[in-house]
């Protein structure tokens with residue numbers, strides 16, 4: 214049974230002559246982790262800022278939990294947690310003081326504020342850092358703090374602008390785990406990034422924006438699954454890969470996708486498992502020293518490029 218919690222319809226936003234958001238429509242179901250993907254300047258931040266009542270749409274509507282962002286901004290702010298892409302750090306303010314400040318801003322009575330702070334610090338693993346000055350934290354710790362601040366009022370919906378930008382791999386994994394834990398608690402999470410692989414790991418759904426317009430919306434799985442039209446294989450070679458490249462050049466039904474230091478990725482038309490096994494047998498019989506032969510998922514990057522290629526030009 215569909216249960217949409219974020220409904221964006223024909224959204225537009227102009228800044229003078231700049232049309233930052235041109236025609237954005239999408240719906241996100243409750244409990245989904247949705248990625249919002251687009252290049253720098255595609256319109257992600259502007260769309261998100263309108264979703265969290267910080268920017269007014271030029272046209273179109275946004276409803277969150279059935280409430281319109283223009284008609285019920287206070288209700289939206291209660292329901293939504295916003296993590297901006299840039300946030301200030303303050304000298305001589307500790308992690309605890311920072312979170313406490315936001316707890317006070319929400320006006321919670323003392324006992325409730327303390328309970329919420331403890332819960333958030335525990336969840337984001339900030340308790341051991343409570344007395345650390347904010348400006349002494351690593352980028353990963355800072356992101357956890359900013360996420361913690363976003364969670365103080367226990368919002369149903371989280372809107373996170375490029376939260377994984379600049380994180381090292383370990384911090385990114387920690388962050389991803391926090392997102393999945395929040396999803397497990399039934400939160401709806403809308404996360405932007407211009408790095409596909411970052412979102413592919415975290416999200417159930419992906420919404421692609423290009424030049425102010427939505428160009429695709431679908432499940433992460435449907436995007437990475439191979440299309441019916443082609444198969445991508447990785448071939449790894451023991452020793453010199455040159456004989457493989459020559460073999461590929463001579464084989465009419467195969468094209469080289471790219472070379473790597475010990476082999477190549479190759480493309481063919483759709484192959485059954487039996488046909489792939491026959492291809493491997495032929496390669497080995499022809500003397501190619503194959504040590505690895507794997508059917509690959511289509512990478513999200515490839516899917517995005519294909520999608521932009523297939524998107525018809527906008528109507529005048």
Ligand SMILES: Nc1ncnc2c1ncn2[C@@H]1O[C@H](COP(=O)(O)OP(=O)(O)OP(=O)(O)O)[C@@H](O)[C@H]1O
Pocket residue numbers: 228231232233251252253254255256257258259260407
């Ligand atoms: N306040 C503003 N005044 C004028 N132009 C703006 C304003 N905010 C955004 N823009 C323009 O709108 C377009 C979309 O910007 P936006 O920040 O929404 O993109 P983005 O997808 O979030 O990019 P990034 O990944 O770089 O943050 C850009 O051309 C940008 O220069």
